[in-house]
Amino acid sequence: MSYAETLEQALLTVKQQAMQMQRCLQQRKLMDALKHTSIMLTELRNPELSPKQYYELYIMIFDSLSVLSTYLAENHPKHHHLADLYELVQYAGNVVPRLYLMITVGTSYLKCPDSPRDEILKDMIEMCRGVQNPIRGLFLRYYLSQRTKQLLPEDATEFNANFIITNFIEMNKLWVRLQHQGPLREREQRTKERKELQILIGSQLVRLSQIVDDNLSMYKDQILPVVLEQAIQCRDIVSQEYLLDAICQVFPDEFHLATLDILLDATTHLNPDVSINKIVLTLIDRLNGYKDRQEQEQGQEQEENTTSKEVKAADINLFQIFWNYLSTLNEERPDLSLQQFIPLIESVLNLSLRWYPENLQNLNALYKITTQKCQDFGSDIPPNCEYLFQNLLTLQNSESSTLRPSSNFFYKLISQCESFGGLLALQSLPLQKSALNSILDVLLHNEVDFDDENEASSNEGFLIDSKENLCSLLSIFEPLTKLGPPMPSLDRKGSKNVKGTGDHFPADEDDNDDEGSWILDPIQEKLAKLNHVVFQSVVKSSDPIKDIEFEMEVLLTLRNWCYKGGKNIKYTYPAIITNFWKVIRRCHLLATRCDSENTKRHTELIKQNFKYVSRSTNDLFNMCGNSFSDALYKLNIQSASLADQLSLGEIAYDFFSQAFTLFEESLSDSRTQFQALVYMAQSLQKTRSLREENYYDSLIVRCTLHGSKLLKKQDQCRAVYLCSHLWWTTEIALIGEEEGVTTDFYREGKRVLECLQRSLRVADSTMDNIQSSELMIEILNRCLYYFIHGDEHDTHVSVRYINGLIELIKTNLKSLKMEETTTAKTQLAEQRLSELHIDDAQNTAKVSNRFVIGSDGSYIDVPTVNGGRALVSTKLNSMYINEMIQIPIQHFNRTCDYILNQRDVDDRFKVIVI
Template identity: 25%
Template sequence: LDSIDVELYKRLVLPGVLEQIVSCRDAVAQEYLMECIIQVFPDECHLETLNTFLKACAELHSEVRVHTVLIALVERLAAYGQRQRQAGNPPIPDVVALQISLINLAFRCYPDQLELVNKVLESSLEALHRLKSDKIDSNSILGKELIRLLKMPVCNYNDVLMLLKLPHFASLMAKLDFNGRKTMAILVATNALENETCIRSQSQVDDILGLISALTVDQEDQPIGGGPDAEEIAEEQNMVARLIHLFQSEENDPDQQYRILTSARKHLGSGGIRRLPHTIPPLIFEGFQLANRYYKIREEDEMWEKKCEKIFIYCHQCISALVKLELAELPVRLFLQAALAVSHVTFANSETMAYEFVSQAFTLYEEEIADSKAQYSALTLFAGTLEKLNNFSQENSTPLRSKCALLASALLRKPDQCRALILVTHMFWSSTTKELEGKPMRDGKKVSECLRKAVKVASECIDFGVQAQLLIELINCYSFYFDQGNEFVKITHINELIAKVKQELLPQLEAGDEKDSVERHATATIERLRFKRDNPQTDSPSYQDLII
């Protein structure tokens, strides 16, 4: 035995002996031989091979008193720990390794007894208190052993809520350096996501976000410079964002959900510009869902209107936090999304609140968005939002639609102006107001004015290819409103545009991919109109006067 080291024992000796014991199928012999292994070989060997030994116990004859074998093993390991303490202060990594063996034993034999696991964690914490260093290097032997120890409850329970019942788990995790805590935080978050563990109460949210704080806020001991790149940060924060959607109270307790969201914002609000664009939007959309929950139970809760208003104020505060970070495009999108969410939950001040969201978006657009592509993208959102909002009075909707049309005509690039003016026509045709009681506005005159402006802007483009493309798009738009019965859109408008494209623009285009693309688009458009002229429908306007 003196010539056998731990590695040799682990690799050859124990597997061979256990194979013989398991295959003999004699209960008395098996029990005796297992106890011999426990008593004969050194403690260090048992610590390194505990998993192998326990797996063999599960394969023994059914009449073997396995508990007797396990008691003998525990007593042997306990005696080892006692001797180590009496001999002075043993190496801390050895102590943690012993705790790993004990916690593994607890999980395999007594999975339901949390107090045993917590006792092991407590013993480990007491051992670590002897260290002079505040933080343990995660790359050191001790750090790696501690991470192994902490991973075991996470991976064995597969329920992060069980970790909250282990009061010493968080304290042990706090002993690690930044990289170690971050590793554990990622493991905890990933485990919750993979097992879809819902966090049901405010206190649970506080504890979980406390465990993963290395992901959500800057840490005092995190490296300065040379940290993770933007892609890695985005991946980590997207994980946190997904986790937020697991913060769900019981269906019959929406008040608890509001407390959960408020608490989550307090934890995440200090995340800074690298984190908040990822973690704030989920809170806002969960707020929208909560407002819908209150709306559904409005007959049961007389305070539902005030609660909905409070929720949208919360959402406004969340979006404003992004504005303070000097972001613009994301807050604009969220302000408009909030306005749409309010329109689906009609309460006393819903119109005022929706108007505030839209006006804030316009203000942010004018003050912060300078890039022409970003402006055009934002205007498509404004037009789409104002078309779908249904809780505005005529008094409030008119200035907002007019503002959107004005901004469309003020875009820097002529093609963007033209296309934006085409988009805003839908606000004046399909949108509705309170006075209309859900019926579409059908402001044909305003639609016609926007289209005439768009034609004028398109005609000012110097590039014949771009001008032709825009006019073809306008032909299709005029055709749409003609089919819709807009009395201010005449077949003569379509004829004029077709003539200009065919006679003035297409002949001037140089041969190439651009000309081929424009001609294909023009041909498809004209053929569609020709079909309408040649196949009149009784319920559609006549294209009889169309000139192709």
């Protein structure tokens, strides 16, 4: 008998013969039915079918044979005896149909109680050796396995296991032989086809797991050794990878715990090209899953046998077994590449985290062997391996929430595992930066809760417990301190773009001394935050009375660490300085609560901390130069203000003096100078401890003189009239001062008037009439402030002076109106306004309300939005002269309206002539 040439023809033949077989069975013509069955089975001899096609054909034939099997079992022994049929079908002409018929009849016979089961099973499995073609033999034995699945003896576990193991061994041999069929050029295609058939082999292991059930001794002594021996001896990569993976998947977790050393030892004898890490990772995933299930069961307080299993699992030192395996593997397989070895390390590391989360020495051992492997590698780590070290160092593949590293975990890891830093140091600078950046993100989310006993009740946050551990933590991040900002890259249009680049300037790059050329690297920002996190950790974990000196020591350690970053201290030192301020305030608070001896001690500590702040600011200036002078100026003023609040006038004077020195030597931009003086005046006006030894007088005179020497006259005018407040102290409610009650306010009205007069002379000498008028109106507003807040005798700002100033402003505004533009420009402006649908009668007022003059003399557009105003900081490049003239006019009108309104509440305003 021949077979069809194509799959379609074969399927048609099978369908036709199956119908003929069923018709004959209905007519009880068994011999004819067997004849049609044999013809149908002949199609399974076709050598041209691919595995997918063969499987499709097999499924159709299997269904048809199921019908025959049912008929045979139902009609025994009434119409025929299966023992006779079993002998009869073995006379079929071709071996494939013969064996399929034999298995069909034999398995039908097994359903009968009087059948010799053992003999039939042994005979069938032995007869299957007659088909040695890989695909035909595989499906024949798979058919045998399917037919006998529910028919094996119930109380013969050992016999059943041997039967399935024998079938498994023969199937695996056939599966391996399939790789060597056909020409060499089709090897890749055959490998793909083999992987499509691997489920047939895996089904035998599933059967074994069902038979063994919970019989650990049988699995360990009889099944596992045989399966592993078969896998090792075949030397086939596909077979070894699949079989080891299947063993890990189908057998119970408890079995793996008891035979872990045997399984791992088997991987060392596999083909060198086998992916060992995939097998080990699968095994570790099973063990970690087992741990999760055990914890869930323990939480639910289930059966006692669960507890016994937990004790049994706890008695096994899993990490030691895996560690011995890694050591052996490293010795016996020195050719193992980093791509294969590092994932093994990572998987064992995850297992240690899951089973022994508190034992960091396990991790230290893993990092140590990895470091040794890298050193043995003998050259730079290939770029395609860097992601492996990234995952290993940052534990990014810890998917379970119980494994997700916390800030406390990384703190302990860095401080207790010396090998972690050693492995990190072997990596390239970009990889170190990336790994440390990820760890920084975790450390910066440091949250620690405390219970009533002031002990950490959460494992999330870390607490600095010693200077040694702190130094270990900081040394890890030292490479980041030396990184400069990202190098700007050029986009397609040739413009600079700093996003998406991993390259950095060195921190000591001389060409980047200019402040404008520096770009803040987010990493430096994180390092600054790390300083705060570390300090807060120390504060939370220390005794507020006994450990002030330890906090100071930690800050000095942080400062020395940041100093290694060169010019990057401009980003990190401010965090150190602000933490010194916190220590100073805590010392002051403690000094007010302690006895005289401790008060003296804390006072000395306060002065010492101010010295550290001064040293830090000096380091900033020496290292960064003029590029940081503006921020350094403010740090000195803030330090001075803090010293003043603690009644340390001499220290405050020193910091104010340093700020003035910076102003004189480093601040050259006129706008920056003006803003700096405004900030200085605001700070000086709030001081209270500088009155002794004329410190205050010296400083405010110096501030006013600097204001009078500014480059722009408008800046001079504004700076001087603002400095007038330095001679007119106002109340600070937070320290208990109250107007009318407090009597020791520092107020010299004569100096106030001198400042106002000086600023008025500067305003009058300004060549720009619009600007001059605006400045005079601002001075008028300042005069009204003093007129309200003090008697004329005290402030020396008399009604006569105010009326004279108003008259002068009126005269200037009258002269401004003579400068209005020509009729043509006015008509053009009206045309522009009409296009905006503004009423003609209100054109002038609405246009003028759009603009104001800023503190730097620029014109700012303030458009009307929905009846209100929205400040837009866009500076106008050009305006019509009549629009600019309206600005001081409208400002003066608003001031006059204010004076009129004040007459209702203060009779003194009635003598002011407007």
